[in-house]
Amino acid sequence: MEFTENIVGRKIPKKINGRKLQPFMGLGQYTMPTHKAATRIRRRLSGETKLLQSIDEAIEKSELKSGMTISFHHHFRGGDNLMNLVIKKIAEKGIKNITLAPSSIHPVHAPLVKYVEDGTITNICCGVTGPVGDAISRGKLKGILTVRSHGGRARSIEDGDCRIDVAFIGAPTADEFGNLNGVDGKQACGPLGYMVPDAQFADMVIAVTNNLVPFPCNNIFINQNHVDYVVKIKEPIGNPDGIVSGTTRITRDPIRLGIAKTCVKVIEGSGLLKDRFSFQSGAGGITLAVTKFLSERMKDLDIKGSFGMGGSTSALVEMLESGLFTRILDVQAFDKVAIQSLKNNPNHIGIGASQYANIHSSGAAVNVLDTVVLGATEVDINFNVNVVTESDGRILHGIGGHQDTSEGAKLTIVALPLLRGRNPVIIDRVTTVTSPGMNIDVVVTDYGVAVNPECKFYNKLMKLKGINYMKIEELRDIAYELVGGAPDPIPFEERIVAIIEHRDGTILDVVCQIKE
Amino acid sequence: MKILRSAQAGSLESQDILVTVKKGKAGTGIIINLDSPSLVQYGRKIHEEIEFVIKDFEIEDVKVQAIDKGALGFTIKARTETAIKRAIKKES
Amino acid sequence: MSKDVKIVKRTIEDVTKIRRTRLYIPGNNPAMIRNAPLFGADQVIFDLEDGVAINQKDSARILVRNALKSLNFGETEVTVRINPLGTEFFEDDLKEIIPTKPYAIVLPKAETHKQILQICDKIAAFEERNGMPIGTIKLAPIIESALGVLQAEQIALASDRIVGISPGGEDLTADLGAERTIEGEELLYIRSKLLLAARGAGVQVYDTVYTNVRDNVGLLLQTKKIIRLGYDGKACIHPSQIELIHKSFMPTEAQIERAERIIGAYKIAQEQGVGVICVDNKMIDVPVVKRSERILKRAEAGRRK
Numbered sequence: 001m002e003f004t005e006n007i008v009g010r011k012i013p014k015k016i017n018g019r020k021l022q023p024f025m026g027l028g029q030y031t032m033p034t035h036k037a038a039t040r041i042r043r044r045l046s047g048e049t050k051l052l053q054s055i056d057e058a059i060e061k062s063e064l065k066s067g068m069t070i071s072f073h074h075h076f077r078g079g080d081n082l083m084n085l086v087i088k089k090i091a092e093k094g095i096k097n098i099t100l101a102p103s104s105i106h107p108v109h110a111p112l113v114k115y116v117e118d119g120t121i122t123n124i125c126c127g128v129t130g131p132v133g134d135a136i137s138r139g140k141l142k143g144i145l146t147v148r149s150h151g152g153r154a155r156s157i158e159d160g161d162c163r164i165d166v167a168f169i170g171a172p173t174a175d176e177f178g179n180l181n182g183v184d185g186k187q188a189c190g191p192l193g194y195m196v197p198d199a200q201f202a203d204m205v206i207a208v209t210n211n212l213v214p215f216p217c218n219n220i221f222i223n224q225n226h227v228d229y230v231v232k233i234k235e236p237i238g239n240p241d242g243i244v245s246g247t248t249r250i251t252r253d254p255i256r257l258g259i260a261k262t263c264v265k266v267i268e269g270s271g272l273l274k275d276r277f278s279f280q281s282g283a284g285g286i287t288l289a290v291t292k293f294l295s296e297r298m299k300d301l302d303i304k305g306s307f308g309m310g311g312s313t314s315a316l317v318e319m320l321e322s323g324l325f326t327r328i329l330d331v332q333a334f335d336k337v338a339i340q341s342l343k344n345n346p347n348h349i350g351i352g353a354s355q356y357a358n359i360h361s362s363g364a365a366v367n368v369l370d371t372v373v374l375g376a377t378e379v380d381i382n383f384n385v386n387v388v389t390e391s392d393g394r395i396l397h398g399i400g401g402h403q404d405t406s407e408g409a410k411l412t413i414v415a416l417p418l419l420r421g422r423n424p425v426i427i428d429r430v431t432t433v434t435s436p437g438m439n440i441d442v443v444v445t446d447y448g449v450a451v452n453p454e455c456k457f458y459n460k461l462m463k464l465k466g467i468n469y470m471k472i473e474e475l476r477d478i479a480y481e482l483v484g485g486a487p488d489p490i491p492f493e494e495r496i497v498a499i500i501e502h503r504d505g506t507i508l509d510v511v512c513q514i515k516e
Numbered sequence: 517m518k519i520l521r522s523a524q525a526g527s528l529e530s531q532d533i534l535v536t537v538k539k540g541k542a543g544t545g546i547i548i549n550l551d552s553p554s555l556v557q558y559g560r561k562i563h564e565e566i567e568f569v570i571k572d573f574e575i576e577d578v579k580v581q582a583i584d585k586g587a588l589g590f591t592i593k594a595r596t597e598t599a600i601k602r603a604i605k606k607e608s
Numbered sequence: 609m610s611k612d613v614k615i616v617k618r619t620i621e622d623v624t625k626i627r628r629t630r631l632y633i634p635g636n637n638p639a640m641i642r643n644a645p646l647f648g649a650d651q652v653i654f655d656l657e658d659g660v661a662i663n664q665k666d667s668a669r670i671l672v673r674n675a676l677k678s679l680n681f682g683e684t685e686v687t688v689r690i691n692p693l694g695t696e697f698f699e700d701d702l703k704e705i706i707p708t709k710p711y712a713i714v715l716p717k718a719e720t721h722k723q724i725l726q727i728c729d730k731i732a733a734f735e736e737r738n739g740m741p742i743g744t745i746k747l748a749p750i751i752e753s754a755l756g757v758l759q760a761e762q763i764a765l766a767s768d769r770i771v772g773i774s775p776g777g778e779d780l781t782a783d784l785g786a787e788r789t790i791e792g793e794e795l796l797y798i799r800s801k802l803l804l805a806a807r808g809a810g811v812q813v814y815d816t817v818y819t820n821v822r823d824n825v826g827l828l829l830q831t832k833k834i835i836r837l838g839y840d841g842k843a844c845i846h847p848s849q850i851e852l853i854h855k856s857f858m859p860t861e862a863q864i865e866r867a868e869r870i871i872g873a874y875k876i877a878q879e880q881g882v883g884v885i886c887v888d889n890k891m892i893d894v895p896v897v898k899r900s901e902r903i904l905k906r907a908e909a910g911r912r913k
Binding site: 391392393419420421422423482483484485487488490491 | 554558584
Binding site: 525526529530531532587588589590591593594595597598601602 | 637638639642666667670671673674675677678679
């Protein structure tokens, strides 16, 4: 295998699995395609029906064959049943060698491990959490896993890097003509943002629902002109308990609360916290607390922000309703309050993945974001971030919007405790680069705060009082001292099991099979 | 020193470790069975820490079962020491 | 005691240091111990007494000893609450903890002058055995009984090691047969008496814990009260109580401004050898200067955390 080195110092093979790879060379440094891909032309004549009675019938109508690529969304998160259901049927029909390209794979998809092992699924493109990631790390997938961010996935579909033959869209509510609604029905999940590129660019789009309503349904998120068939089935496509949490609770852990408070001080110190401020929130323990403290601070300073971006939570909705933001831009919802808000509040706007984060588009919302607060599994002394591989080398998480927001936002903060159990989080070299250090401005930990010398707010932030600033190397030293030295290297096999794409389609890093 | 009975120290709480020591057959040496979320990167270190404490007590044959929940060195050594002190204590 | 034994005396710093918060950390909890320097308390008290189950006393003692030996607690002052004299744990606690050099031993159930002397002798013996100057380890007795309160002056004056005393709220109210209230009337006399005893001995005085960790309103009320009485700090049982107590100790802008002017005028007066000085038409004497110094010290600490 021939390799080249990219600008974050990772060896990237020139070619893998028949695909030529471009190494990551920095913002905008690569050969860009000139035109987007085009989808198949359809024709529906008056009187034709789209309604089908079963998944089996849908698979037949879709003309799915061995070697094709299929997709699903992950808006049902831990409550998704649809992907397991469809793939079981596909396997029963003897279809093999499928490339699975959903927007994410979760622990609930553990049954898919069997279909990875038996060759039904041979390639996967998406972020993976749970047992499927574990299986891939142990070399069970015959082909390769391509990990992309949310924006990178939208780009790959629209550019034609990832051609989707059949998209199966779980629809909380649908009408028989193929209009899909995300906010009504038992599986109400909010926006169906991650599925918009699939609906627009897949050659065959099949909606599956438990809740068929007469045409036309309201709150349409995906339009009839993109949907080929609508399947109504009895078997639940999702379990509501796994889809949304009732309420998202703020952590009581004083360490995490302390980190969140420091984040707010840093945001304020950057000078960005003024009228028309925009912010992306997450549903993680620290980011949720940041949202809360930021609200309090905005109230104190009488600041009226412009928009908050989601993954929306009740905390973000509260900011909208109390006038701290004038709009929410929302690609997915995490709780019931957020879903209701999307449904009822015209200032809560659902958006698609491309509108959210596709670098190859005329307008990604991440580009107009002032601040984002993110997490990480590891950060190294060059500020490179790993969110994908665990301390034992296994692939256990997806990238989500990390790459997209960190590149787009003016100020990117990574907030995390310095240790996870005994594992240091700030280290010499991350196991896997999933967001390049050039996009990370500030690392906030419980032991101190490190500002990237390349950050354009560096001088301003360093003048801020009441913050325990350290060089990132000093944070690493504290971590190493606490845990008794640098971590032992993780033993890997030579075989590459996954490639980590940057949102622009170039390659940041590769992941090898773990040694057992 | 001689292990007189099986003994345990620590817990399964986050950042703690549950250490159980048992008498080992003569000549079998120090046998450590470790379960840890940090096994790949810090397993070697944890083994060293447990062994260090056992050797300090001049114990030759012992079976150690350690279930780690992300404990740091000071905790691992403390729990091992406590378990051993409980195991070698003369009066019951 | 041999003749060439080194002795360290208590310093002004020992009895004037900012100790607004003293956070109790259960001695058998590795996660809390590791995080001790991160909570922002002025002082932490690793607890081997009430915070540890009887059958885990050995375990906690060894854990705290190891933590003190190997962890860096930074600016946070580290103390250990040992088990009281007369328990089977007392001597072992001292034996393991003294060599790790905590700033102070927090002594529960302090009752008599004589008892304090006994304990100080024990500490001295362990200091000597470990090659430490006698008096290295300071002492902060907690008075938890009616008898102890009656002897508060003698306790506070018993040893040069003592840097501060405090009431033990729960045990005291039980001993008195009183009811614990948010207003704290049942402890008013005791708090006042301990304050007098402490000031008489030239040491600090710290209040007991506020046990309802979810009630910030009550905590604020009680903290303001003890600050008005003249207390130097308050114990905490949960890290979430720290910020509120620190805020309560923060002097107002007007207080800070006035204190700065007083200190400024006092310095000039000293340099020029002027005897009597006035600020805002009020005569400034040494007690006023001292109080102003304390205000500025608290303000400085408040700005940091």
